[in-house]
Amino acid sequence: MKRGFEVVKRFKKEEITLPTRATKNAAGYDFYAAQDFVLPSIWKLNFLRILWSITKKQKNTDIDYEKANKVLKPFLVPTGIKAYMGAEEFLMLANRSSNPLKRNLILPNGVGIVDADYYGNAGNDGEIFFQLMNFGIRDVVIKKNERIGQGIFIPFLTIDSEEGPLKKRTGGFGSSGR
Structure with a gap:
């Protein structure tokens, strides 16, 4: 069992598409949406309101900024997939090259990193x-089984003086740090 993909428990009874490579020499495995998903435009009322008030040099409250930030958060599009891999590998998640150009969709963190110990975590x-x-x-509707990104398995190296793992993973997003 070197590396591969499985359907997570919550989607076991549904038809979920496992990631695939589009061509023989493709580095990335295409990931598909597990369900229909509406990805709202960032240009919603509270975001525009704060931009307008800043350009007019009006005073904004913390509540104004909080409301604007709510529409600037990324949305988590589910794949229904988990990945297993060797202890010295990770799965790099990248955007499809056509997403920004054709659909105005971006990964706000540039790439995502899925560590080997993320597989099957309790969270x-x-x-x-x-x-x-x-x-x-406009809002973008992502349909079930539509390609949303790609994943590439990559080995990594550790330093000689490392004194071992710091802690055990206990959950999902952000569980390995602050």
Whole structure:
């Protein structure tokens, strides 16, 4: 069992598409949406309101900024997939090259990193999600089984003086740090 993909428990009874490579020499495995998903445009009322008030040099409250930030958060698009791999590998999640150009969709963190110990974690069974933001004017509807991103398995190296793992993973997003 070197590396591969499985359907997470919550989607076991549904038809979920496992990641696939589009061509013989493709580095990335295409990931598909596990369900229909509406990705709202960032250009929603509270975001525009704060931009307008800043340009007019009006005073904004913390509540104004909080409301604007709510529409600027990425959304987690579920894949229904988890990945297993060797202890010295990770799965790098990347955007599809066509997403920004054709659909105005971006990964706000540039790439995602799925560590080997994320597989089957108690927090979410290791389900892989793609963090996406829609900077287009209209909401984007992502259909079930539509390609949303790609994953590439990559080995990594550790330093000689490392004194061992710091702690054990206990959950999903953000569980290995602050």
